[in-house]
Amino acid sequence: MARLVPSSLRARLALVFGVGTSLVLLVALSLLYVALERQLDAAVDADLSGRADDLIAGMRAQDLDAVRADPLAELYAADGTPLASSAGLNGQVLLRPEQISAVGGGAVRSVVLLAPRPGETPERVRLLARPAGRDGEVLAVGQPLSTVEGAGDRQLVVLAVATPLLVAALCVLGGLLVRAALRPVDELTREAAAISTLDSDRRLPAVAGDDEIARLAATLDGMLSRLAVAFARERAFVDDASHELRTPIAIMRGEIDLALQAVDDPEEVRRSLSAAQRQAARLGRLAEDMLLLARERAGALAVLREPVDLTDLAHAEARALGPVTDVRIEVRGDPVIVDADAGRIRQVLANLAANSAAAGARTARVTVGADGAGVRIEWADDGPGFPPDLLDRAFERFVRGDPSRTSSTGAGLGLSIVRAVVTAHGGSAELRNGPPLGGAVVTVRLPAA
Template identity: 40%
Template sequence: MSSAKSRPLGLRAKLTAWSSLVLGASLAAGFAWVHHGLRSVLEARDDAFLYRKAAELSAVVRDYTPEGSEALEAEIRREVLAYQSEGLVVVLREPGRVFVAPETEQSRGLARRLEGIGSGATLETLALPASGRYRVLRAGLAGDASLDLGLSLAETESTLAQFDRRVAFGGLFFLGLSVVGGAFLSRQALRPVAQSIQTAKRLEPSNLSERLPRTGAGDELDELAGTINELLDRLAAYHGQIIRFTADASHELRSPLGAMRAAVEVALGQPREPGEYREVLASLGEQCERLTALVNGLLLLARADAGEMPLRREPVDLSALASDVAEMYEPLAEERGVRFRSECGSPVPVLGDSGRLRQLVTNLVDNAIKFTEPGGSVTLRVGGAGDQARLVVEDTGVGIAPDHLPHVFERFYQADSARSLGGSGLGLSICRWIVEAHGGSVEATSRSGSGSAFVVSLPRAAAAPEKNLVLRNGHA
């Protein structure tokens, strides 16, 4: 016995089978309903005929005297002969005699079957072994006489059988036609699915440019194709980010490592004075600090992307925190000849992680001082606007060109001026993550050569819940 599993039915075959099954069941139910209705109509017609003939023959029997029995029998025979094709049988019972018309074996068999059955105006259906089925009406007469009328159901059953055959053949024909039509229609309806499957098979990590075809019909399949195409767009963008992130990270790691290797090779090339070795070690220390900052930034963003970066939510005075950062950076600004001004007045409470918020302010202030030339100025302001806390860092530095401005928050993105001053290119990306993790937003405005302004908006303490939680993908 083969162990291979049979291939399951495809969607097209299932749709065809189910549609055919539903149509077949509908045809069968309709056929049964029409058959029952037709039988009821034919039986009602036969019953009305029997009631009418019974009334007519009862009147005939009442009009004849006992001496006119022969004339009565002749009248009954003429009446039966007129309806011979319908299979009419009349049985007249009087004391001492039984008259049966027509005088056939089937009629006499019906008369014998009716013996012993009580009389009265009742309708019955009797089955005779050799004569078939009869519809019988028993009508009582005056005295001990009775009048029984029987009508053969052969014509009715023949009509029903002929109807059943025609409906059965017609139903089978239309069912077969529906199977063929259903297979064709399901194939046409599922053609976009087949095309989508072929397109999906061509998708590879190195080539995500293929998109599922859309028919423009606006149906569910078209909507599904559009949704999958949007997903592919996001995957392609994410894949591109990964590629750029890997390339940029490799480049950023290679630069300090290359500098460290070159310094070591130069130092070991020939004997040197202790002071020269100290200079080499100091250079190595600076490169190690740069590598440490880069790796820490990469680790932070990677954990943030994985939803594994816990943030505490506690009351924080953003104004006081910014004042502390300003006090820390005043000596550096003075050393570089940059005027540093802090405008942090009344308390501005927010709910957040004080460590990450301090990192946010530190990164923005550090960037502002770094890119401001001597004689320029940096301003740090904190204030409130409705239910939002606003933190603004402005400088009169080199500014950001319009074509670079939309990308300043991207990872490893650095304008030419930024590359000349060093840095990992992760600082502003970390700032955006911190702001968005706290439910806020950050915007950058700048004109090349006229300085820049970074505006951070965060929910004030009254608009946020006081609880500790772990942020997932940057959202609480």
């Protein structure tokens, strides 16, 4: 069965179109033939009715010659005796006595076999018998069906010859239509195959119109654009990560070389190893941050949800982070319970504190509250705020402010980690500058418990 079905979509569509149109055409031609047959029968019946009306009108005027002059007519008495007959009948009768008696209730139509002359082949005759209106007399008029049946046979021959030709023409037309309709798909396929990597600036050709194929082409082209942007971002991430890793590695190698050269000076060796240790810790933090972001992008960042009092946690972190960052951290708000990962929330607060300290802020305020949309944590500081050109992309990875505005030597992953952790909790994060302290404001929203 699989061999009978073409593998090409174009061939399958052409086959379905050909079979479907053939069936429709056959049904339509069959209905046309039946309609023509009925029209011919109706024309014969109308002719018989007209002739009968004319003959009955003549009979009422006591004129039976009209019956005798008719091509095929006969007048019967109530007992079945022929009173007047057409000359072409040659003594034959159109109706039997039992048929004549059945006409008393009204007109009767029938088909009989009649051989007008001896030795001739009987032919089918359409009869109309109706009361003549005089003492139970019955008039029968007939019409040979040879002409009608011949016309029907000719129509059948014409349809039998025309049907295959029409089916073939429709199949060819269907194939051409399918080919024309799928031509844009072929072009899109060839162009897509030619685009080997996302580095290419080539795009899919635009398809004119607003049909399904045009929308598909636009959608695929938009997808390629988004993939190219994502690829560029990932490549920038790798480049930035390589740059960030290169500096501490170079410092570590230099310090280790100094330590090896100063093996006779224990103090110099200790200073070199301490510096190398700090760079190793920096590398560890950078690796952990990049791993966290990679898990968040893959949807695999795990959060251990448990009831947490955000206000109490903020107070604890303020006491721990204040001396480390040299920033005075105020906490305001009533107790708010939320299902969250306490360790990840501490990481968020630590990154925000480090960001404020790097910007030169001296005071930070944490406001915890709940509203109809969930739980809100607002971190505000009195630093210079986010640069206007950085405000829209501060959450991106490896984004750092102007060195003249910050003393940070970090990798620029702090706010990216904040957004990643908040997103993993099903929340959101926003940035702005201004009140309440005039500097940067980071608003974190989490779902209510």
